[in-house]
Amino acid sequence: MAEVLVLVETVADGDGVGLKKVTLEMLTAARALGEPSAVVAGLAGTAAAVKERLAEYGAAKIYVAESEDIDNHLVAPKAEVLAKLVGDTSAAAVLLPSTQEGKEVAGRLALKIGSGLLTDISEVDADGTVTQVVFAGAVIVKSKVAKGTPIYTVSPNSVPPEPAPAAGEEIAVDIAISDDAKRVTVVERTVEASGGRPELTEASIIVSGGRGVGSAENFALIEGLADSLGGAVGASRAATDSGFYPHQFQVGQTGKTVSPQLYMAVGISGAIQHRAGMQTSKTIVAINKDNEAPIFELADFGVVGDLFAIVPALTEEITKRRA
Numbered sequence: 001m002a003e004v005l006v007l008v009e010t011v012a013d014g015d016g017v018g019l020k021k022v023t024l025e026m027l028t029a030a031r032a033l034g035e036p037s038a039v040v041a042g043l044a045g046t047a048a049a050v051k052e053r054l055a056e057y058g059a060a061k062i063y064v065a066e067s068e069d070i071d072n073h074l075v076a077p078k079a080e081v082l083a084k085l086v087g088d089t090s091a092a093a094v095l096l097p098s099t100q101e102g103k104e105v106a107g108r109l110a111l112k113i114g115s116g117l118l119t120d121i122s123e124v125d126a127d128g129t130v131t132q133v134v135f136a137g138a139v140i141v142k143s144k145v146a147k148g149t150p151i152y153t154v155s156p157n158s159v160p161p162e163p164a165p166a167a168g169e170e171i172a173v174d175i176a177i178s179d180d181a182k183r184v185t186v187v188e189r190t191v192e193a194s195g196g197r198p199e200l201t202e203a204s205i206i207v208s209g210g211r212g213v214g215s216a217e218n219f220a221l222i223e224g225l226a227d228s229l230g231g232a233v234g235a236s237r238a239a240t241d242s243g244f245y246p247h248q249f250q251v252g253q254t255g256k257t258v259s260p261q262l263y264m265a266v267g268i269s270g271a272i273q274h275r276a277g278m279q280t281s282k283t284i285v286a287i288n289k290d291n292e293a294p295i296f297e298l299a300d301f302g303v304v305g306d307l308f309a310i311v312p313a314l315t316e317e318i319t320k321r322r323a
Helices: 021-030 046-056 074-091 100-113 219-229 237-241 307-322
Strands: 005-007 010-015 016-019 033-041 061-066 094-097 117-124 130-134 137-141 151-154 167-171 205-209 230-236 263-268 283-288 301-304
Touching: 005 021, 005 074, 010 046, 016 021, 016 046, 021 033, 021 046, 021 094, 033 046, 033 074, 046 061, 046 151, 074 100, 094 100, 094 137, 100 117, 100 151, 205 219, 219 230, 219 263, 219 307, 283 307
Parallel strands: 005 033, 005 094, 033 061, 061 167, 094 151, 117 151, 205 230, 205 263, 263 283, 283 301
Antiparallel strands: 010 016, 117 130, 130 137
8 A cells, every 4th residue: 555644743742742633634634545654853752752643543654754953944854854755655645734834845845856736625535636625715626636746735623533543663764954954044942822722723612703802801701711612712803903812813814724613703794804714614603793794604503692791601601511
C-alpha cells in the first residue's frame, strides 16, 4: 500500500508537547488514499512525546526529523524535509494542516517537487478527488490534482478523527538543511495565553459575539456562556473592528475558518463574510433580536429576542444542569 505523508502539527501542552486535533483528522483522512505515515519536524524529543498518539490514530511509520536547524528557522526547512521524503518514499500524497504555516509549507513543497496543490479541503476520496468550499462559502466543488504527487491542506474540524492502531515505527530522517532555508531565523517565541479555553480552530463548541453585544465589557456574557459549555469564544468582524474583542478571535472570510460540532452566533447578523468562516459547523444556533437577520437562514435553531436576557438565563441553566 502506498504511503501518505502527514505533516504533524504540535502544540505546547502544559510542560510538554501535544498534538493538535487536526493532525489526528489528517491521519484519518489519509487512510482513504493509502497507509498514513506521520512526519515530525522540530526539536529533539518532539516525536517521543507524541508517537503513541500518532500510532493510535493510524501512523504506520513516524519519520523523525529533529534538529535545531528545523526549529530555529521558519517554514522552509519543513518543506525541504517533506520534499526529500516524497522522493524517498514515492508517496501517494502529502497532507498538511490548513493553518497559516501549513499552507506556506505546502506552497513551497509544491514548487520544489513540481506538484499540484489543493487547499482547505474538507473531504478526500480514494481516487484523490477532494471537496472544497469556495467563493466565500457560496460554492462546493470537487477537485483533483492533475500533476505530480498531490498535496492537500486539510481544514480543521472537517474530518472526525477515528482511532486505527498501527505500528508507529520510528524512522530517523537524515537531512542537511540548505543555506537558502536558513535565511530567516526565529529570534523569539511567545506562547499566547489561552485562558483555559480550547483553541478557536480546534474547538468542538464555539460561542461567538457580534455587534449586537454592544461593548467589550458585555463580551463577558459571551465568555460566560462559552465557559459553561466548555467551549471557545469567537467574534464577528464587526465586533473586532469595534474593539469589543481581539482580532485573533475573529471568525469569517478574513479571520479564522471553524467547523465545530456546535456554533452559537449571538448578536451576529450573518453577513456573508462571517458565514464563510463558520457555515460548515454541524449545528448552528442563532440568538438575535431581528427576526429577519440573515443568520437565521443558516441556523438549525434560532432564538428571537434580547440577548441580554437570553444569554444569562441560558448560562445559568446550563451551569445548573452540568453541576
